[in-house]
Ligand SMILES: [Zn+2]
């Protein structure tokens with residue numbers, strides 16, 4: 179079964195319409211296409227340009243659901259949510275009021291105003307120590323909220339090729355334990371191959387720890403154009419097989435199922 183679940187349309191920062199993306203998915207014979215546009219209920223944190231707020235959600239959901247009778251490909255309703263501890267309970271209620279198939283929880287912001295994947299020049303001097311540490315703590319908090327199904331691009335702080343200057347292994351272990359306890363799925367996001375870090379999110383070491391903990395995975399591309407829907411999926415599947423994974427998750431109405439990959 180071929181599918182792509184981390185996909186952005188022009189409802190957030192993607193370049194193409196829902197219809198154009200579905201047409202392309204059909205062309206490349208995907209069995210399922212899932213949309214996951216950015217949603218952010220901000221409070222004291224910055225709003226990232228392109229993020230949908232509450233007022234935009236109805237229109238987005240309505241347009242995706244318009245294609246819900248499609249069988250070729252099957253169209254899934256997802257969402258990529260910016261995690262904010264202060265608004266997560268309200269987010270939970272909002273999510274429950276729509277028929278989502280899956281919800282990705284992501285951390286793009288640390289300390290309310292540091293966007294970690296935006297511009298390397300704007301990162302503060304303590305990025306490779308305190309900020310990275312607080313990123314992993316925020317991931318832990320996100321998992322503990324138990325509001326989301328999938329962890330979005332875990333390990334995003336490496337995007338620009340910057341390495342931590344302090345030992346973060348304990349912080350990472352605590353985050354992974356929380357992810358396991360919350361029974362979340364970790365996405366193996368291939369967009370990292372095309373960023374300065376030149377590898378998938380998360381790293382091979384972290385994926386090995388996920389395997390030890392038996393945390394389920396799903397391969398995604400974080401596509402912002404249709405041509406990227408399955409970009410470097412083969413490479414990700416090869417790596418996952420080497421690590422010992424043989425199946426990946428898919429979702430129906432927030433219930434998780436598994437399918438083997440070739
Ligand atoms: Zn993201």
Ligand SMILES: [Zn+2]
Pocket residue numbers: 184186258400
């Ligand atoms: Zn994304």
